[in-house]
Amino acid sequence: MKTKLGVAYIGSKSRCLSWVYSLFPKNFKCFVDVFAGGGWVSLNFDEKGIIKVLNDKDELITNFFMVLRDNKNELKRRLYYLPYSRSLSNKYKKLVKENKLPDDEIEKAVIWLYAVKTSFSGDLYSGFGVSIDKRRSISLSFKEFIDKSLDKMADCLKNIIIENLDFRDVIKKYDSENTFFYLDPPYKSVHKFRIEFTEKDRKDLIEILKNIKGKFLLNCFEEDFDFREFDKNWIIEKKYFLNFGFLVKNKKKRPKKAYLAVMNYQLLNEIL
Numbered sequence: 335m336k337t338k339l340g341v342a343y344i345g346s347k348s349r350c351l352s353w354v355y356s357l358f359p360k361n362f363k364c365f366v367d368v369f370a371g372g373g374w375v376s377l378n379f380d381e382k383g384i385i386k387v388l389n390d391k392d393e394l395i396t397n398f399f400m401v402l403r404d405n406k407n408e409l410k411r412r413l414y415y416l417p418y419s420r421s422l423s424n425k426y427k428k429l430v431k432e433n434k435l436p437d438d439e440i441e442k443a444v445i446w447l448y449a450v451k452t453s454f455s456g457d458l459y460s461g462f463g464v465s466i467d468k469r470r471s472i473s474l475s476f477k478e479f480i481d482k483s484l485d486k487m488a489d490c491l492k493n494i495i496i497e498n499l500d501f502r503d504v505i506k507k508y509d510s511e512n513t514f515f516y517l518d519p520p521y522k523s524v525h526k527f528r529i530e531f532t533e534k535d536r537k538d539l540i541e542i543l544k545n546i547k548g549k550f551l552l553n554c555f556e557e558d559f560d561f562r563e564f565d566k567n568w569i570i571e572k573k574y575f576l577n578f579g580f581l582v583k584n585k586k587k588r589p590k591k592a593y594l595a596v597m598n599y600q601l602l603n604e605i606l
């Protein structure tokens with residue numbers, strides 16, 4: 335099986351990528367991952383001949399992807415010799431949370447990646463990531479990630495435009511009839527992102543989406559938006575996932591929270 339590429343991050347779509355891709359429209363020329371986070375959706379979408387844009391307002395995320403694309407060897411060299419250590423992880427997490435980072439972009443990328451990769455599920459507010467699986471040493475997986483995944487990610491990034499913009503600006507900049515926006519904004523119930531996503535942001539996003547020329551797919555929970563504000567022609571798909579990963583088909587075992595995909599295009603028409 336092909337290794338999926340991306341950085342473990344809160345709310346990452348790493349475990350439901352096939353569902354997300356199955357909802358993509360056909361025939362677009364420009365793809366914009368507006369809230370890219372760990373980059374999973376952009377990095378694993380390998381359709382040829384499409385302009386791809388990876389955007390996030392968090393400068394530490396886009397700095398990491400830019401350094402990986404443009405200075406991979408030096409980034410890998412600095413990461414490789416770091417010990418897999420709880421105290422170093424805590425120190426780096428504190429620097430990231432308090433935004434006390436050095437000016438050197440490569441060092442900033444080292445600190446961000448180390449902090450995220452050594453946290454449980456990429457959550458900077460969680461504990462140190464350890465494994466109880468004796469067959470698989472976590473420090474070895476960390477080294478493997480540096481050795482192998484970073485190379486593959488850097489290769490993909492060569493064909494990706496990286497933007498560090500607010501969603502309003504990136505949508506305005508790239509909107510056209512041939513553009514497809516993928517939107518995975520922060521959830522209302524999760525306050526662990528470095529950039530706060532306010533009620534005004536939620537309202538603005540919906541208003542902007544009503545007037546774009548391109549297509550969009552928005553992933554969210556039911557509670558994240560006021561449905562009465564949606565355009566009545568938008569299509570809504572519901573799925574029940576357990577811990578964001580495993581699709582639950584048996585109705586009785588389904589968790590209460592449904593995960594939504596909201597689109598401004600008909601999937602059936604897309605297939606024909």
Ligand SMILES: C[S@@+](CC[C@H](N)C(=O)[O-])C[C@H]1O[C@@H](n2cnc3c(N)ncnc32)[C@H](O)[C@@H]1O
Pocket residue numbers: 343344345346347348368369370371372373374375389390391392395499500501502518519520521527528529530531535
């Ligand atoms: C749920 S995460 C995206 C996860 C991503 N799809 C993945 O698979 O890893 C939401 C992202 O939105 C970013 N964000 C928050 N406010 C933003 C804004 N106003 N404009 C653009 N990005 C923003 C956060 O920094 C965060 O990385």
